[in-house]
Amino acid sequence: EPEVTQTPSHQVTQMGQEVILRCVPISNHLYFYWYRQILGQKVEFLVSFYNNEISEKSEIFDDQFSVERPDGSNFTLKIRSTKLEDSAMYFCASSPGVPQLTQYFGPGTRLTVL
């Protein structure tokens, strides 16, 4: 069964450094998402991406964040200058698109900012 994959599984970085989190969505899916989950808290939406552009973003997704689909398979989340409060589990998800709204999640990348 096809699945969403994410790399790395755990990323440790120093405050102020740039990080890139990588995701490979399911191959025939059209919508791509990033969510985050701070330890012990709810899963929060960051951004959705369709047709090579952002379709919706949350208040969390400020100028420090960017997303890109550099080729036909990868979907990346970049944080330009990490802050301590960016420490969280970051989940990538993909969906076939309307009318099939079900999103399929990757295993997540745990980001630790020191």
Added chain:
Amino acid sequence: GDSVTQMEGPVTLSEEAFLTINCTYTATGYPSLFWYVQYPGEGLQLLLKATKADDKGSNKGFEATYRKETTSFHLEKGSVQVSDSAVYFCALSLTGGGNKLTFGTGTQLKVEL
């Protein structure tokens, strides 16, 4: 804005007990509703879904019915197992825009022998 409210956890049950986890929602349109499960140390897995009123989603012995009149989507299982111990998230999605998922806070379930 759109929101999902779940019952507070943790919930501790004995094996073979009946499970209910309450979920209610507020949405500006007609959402699709989902239950996701997160096992310890793992990501989110879709458990079941319902896309319109009175639909019943079911999987692995879990069920939930989309109740528009009470804006609810309560999760039930007749006989829980130790392996069901996990965090359960209720979520909604509206068609249009990015179709983002809005999650509840999650309910931790612990099943003991």
